[in-house]
Amino acid sequence: MLAKFKYPALAALLFLTILFAACTAELTTVTSVPEATEPPNSEEPTEEPTAEPPAEAPTAYPVDEAGNLYVNSVDVLLMESFPLQAQAVVTGDLANGCIVLNGLTAVRDGDNWRIEFDLTHQGEMCTEALVPFEENVALDILGVPAGTYTVSAGDVSTEFTLAMDNGPIDEESSAVITLERTPCFGFCPTYTLAIFADGTVRYNGLNHVDVMGEQTGQISPEQVQALIDAFQAINYFDLQDEYTDLYVSDMPYTITSLTLDGQTKEINRYSGDGSAPMALLELENLIDTTVNSEQWTGSPPPEPILIEKPEG
Structure with a gap:
């Protein structure tokens, strides 16, 4: 092929140049360069910490008695009930x-x-003047035996005395006489009495009496037995109902009623x-006089008078 050209050397050089260019084109590859990007942030976004407001000092807090409370007096009230109830009355001043x-x-x-006193300090601006107080608190004296007891508050104390044991009564088993x-058409004293085996007397004023409501009295067990003997003396269980x-x-x-030996x-x-025996009327009045019901009713028991049955 080269022999056909007039200048074979030049033709050979041209052929080699073309061949080299073709090889270079086959070996050359185009490489695309990616655009530069920022690396991803693997950390979660964090919030800026917020400063907490300073805690306020409490405006109310408990305080001791010393220097904050001064007791002036302590008294004990025994209420007329059965069993007895008691309250302590305390007076004094707050600081x-x-x-x-x-x-x-x-x-x-x-x-x-x-x-004991439950005290708190409240507020910041305080009036510097004593504040008087008077408070009642119940004393649990149920079941307390007879005796003398002390109640104290602060530097003050007082005493009270129970004349008898303050135990509860089982009325169903202990009430022996009622x-x-x-009421009547008029102003008849209306009340009830219950006498228990230990001599406890319970009175309840209902109408036309000096003392309304429940009161408690006391007679001796010997007086209770004397009343029982009086019931038996008139053969109470043999009378009409x-x-x-x-x-x-x-x-x-x-x-009236009598409970004796389960009956x-x-x-x-x-x-x-007027058909009732006079002895029954006298027994009724004996109950009144034995317990001194007049101290509550304000009047003696009625005279025992039997009304005769009208003729015809």
Whole structure:
């Protein structure tokens, strides 16, 4: 092929140049360069910490009695009930206007009760003047035996005395004698009495009496036995259960009962029925006088009068 050219050397050089260019083109590859990007952030975004406001000082907090409360007096009230109930009345002063008395507690230790105070300090601006107080707190004296006891508060103390054991009564098993006087058309004293085996007397004033409501009294066990003997002397268990004929209208009833040796007898007597034995009326009045019911009713028991049955 080269022999056909006039200048074979030049032709050979041209052929080699073309061949070299072709080889170079085959070996050359185009490489694309990616654009530079920022590396991804693998960390989660964090919030800037917020500063907490400073804690405020509490405006109310408990305080001790010392220097914050001064006791002036302690008294004990025994309420007429059965069993007896008692309250301590405490008077004194709080140190300033920021001291608050939330309540009192009576804590018993043997023969003594100690009054404890629940105090708090409230507010910042305090009036520097004593603040008087008077508070009551119940004393748990149920089941407490007869004796003398002390109640103290602060540096002040007082004493009270229980004349008898303050135990609860089982009325169903202990009530031996009862008496009830009912209303009439007028101003008849209306009340009930219950006498228990230990001599406890329970009175309940209902109408036309000086003392309304429940009161408690006491007689001796010997007096209780004397009343039982009086019931037996008139053969109470052999009498009629009721004497309720209306010889005269608008008069009261008197109801008595005796429980003895597991047996209970009740008699309902109308004052207008004259058929009841006089001994029953006298027994009714004996109950009143033995327990001194006049201290509550304000009047003595009625005269025992039997109304005769009208003729015809």
